[in-house]
Amino acid sequence: MILKRGKRGQEAFWPVLIFILISLIFFTTVFLFVFKSATGAVVYEEIYAKKIALVLDEAKPGMAIYIDLTKAMEVAKKNEIIGSEIKKIIEIDKEKNFVKLKLNPDAEGFVYYYFSEISFDWTIDGTKLRIKVLK
């Protein structure tokens, strides 16, 4: 079969190809923007800080609580927080009663307060936050 193309057909080919390419680049950029916004450090800082604060509000003496931090660790590593620094992504101030999550070294981090007056110890054990409530 011989495909015959006239001048007009060739003229239409390039604009259509460029149109498709520009559309692809545009929609990929939009998708990446939405994806980055939804999985960014700011979102996870807020989620984890609130989750830990609420857990501390509900905690009762004698409880041992484990919170999975896998996602937070991934985001921190993506933002080049590695090695011993990874343990510093969480700050719990027992005097001022707040939890601070910082997954981006250049950002301020997110702070959320808990109202319970409890005594507890906490450590980061691998990808888990371990809270042992004393009284």
Next chain:
Amino acid sequence: MKLVRNKRGEEKVFSIWWFAMLILVAVVVAFVTIAIFSTGSDVREVESAILYEKIASCLINNGVLVEEALGSDLSGDVFSFCALEKSLFENQNFYYVNVTLVKVSGESKILVNIGNRGHLKNCFATQGRNAKGYPVCKIQKEIVFYKEGDVLKRGYLNVIASSNQGLEVVKNEK
């Protein structure tokens, strides 16, 4: 009016409208994305429910009002008795707790009134509605037995617990 078209009647692949549409789509997507992710997750409802539970379970033991928490002249330290961080209630405007005992006679007595008192009127004003910038409150009645002399009488506790953490609009009215 005459519509002018070229002779071939061909469709133009690129046009100013196509670019305008792309820009419009990008602006809308950016606006919606920023609007969704900048508001964050609202956990005040859960927080006020936890605060409510903490207060109610601390002041009521087997259906009887725990008088030690309040003291005979209501000067008892409800903060330490119910394990609440006093400085947070006094220095920050996030929380409010109000506990009122309503006796059989209909007489009512405020037992606990701590935190940001500005929340009180807003709790009633926004009851059952999600009002932006206002505290989220949990208001509930608990049937309780209280001592009057040596007799146990039946009444109820009206408990209000509210949180406005992260959305501070209402000023502290102490």
